[in-house]
Amino acid sequence: MDWGKGITLSLIVFGVIIISMVTICVKQDDLHLVTQNYYEEEIKYQDQIDKMVNAGQLDHEVLIYNNQSKIVDLHLPVGAKGTLHLFRPSDARLDQKITFEITDPAVNSVDVKSLKPGYWRVKLTWVENGVGYYKEEKINI
Incomplete structure (x- = not known):
């Protein structure tokens, strides 16, 4: 594998990790403010x-x-x-x-x-x- 493919693969893996972390954070429903107002x-x-x-x-x-x-x-x-x-x-x-x-x-x-x-x-x-x-x-x- 050459440098170009390695960099591309690294960016794709990084993007997948970021998207999965954002998805996990958005799906959490047990976050509560101390008060609504x-x-x-x-x-x-x-x-x-x-x-x-x-x-x-x-x-x-x-x-x-x-x-x-x-x-x-x-x-x-x-x-x-x-x-x-x-x-x-x-x-x-x-x-x-x-x-x-x-x-x-x-x-x-x-x-x-x-x-x-x-x-x-x-x-x-x-x-x-x-x-x-x-x-x-x-x-x-």
């Missing part, structure tokens, strides 16, 4: 910062995860209402949002035994007496 949520981030500051000024812990019993306890007063977002960074299809309103202080826990084992972020957003709060915990189930 990334830019809109980025603009609202100052409100989020204010809610985190409000939660940091509380004198008690509002979100406690018990690793033994796999339960997330919410220590919120009666009248608080909001959303508990169970966020799985590696797979958005597993995310869950639970809307709540505390009417009985004895019933304020969420069982997370049914969730897939691994790394989760528990995001708690609530309103109490007209003031917004936000607390986030990282847990391993």
Whole structure:
């Protein structure tokens, strides 16, 4: 084989490899953005910062995860209402949002035994007496 055929064959092999890699990348369906409305949520981030500051000024812990019993306890007063977002960074299809309103202080826990084992972020957003709060915990189930 002479130089011309070797160079031509190398270019053809290179082209086939590039085309196959592009095809593999395009066919992947398990790629997920952290959020679908990334830019809109980025603009609202100052409100989020204010809610985190409000939660940091509380004198008690509002979100406690018990690793033994796999339960997330919410220590919120009666009248608080909001959303508990169970966020799985590696797979958005597993995310869950639970809307709540505390009417009985004895019933304020969420069982997370049914969730897939691994790394989760528990995001708690609530309103109490007209003031917004936000607390986030990282847990391993």
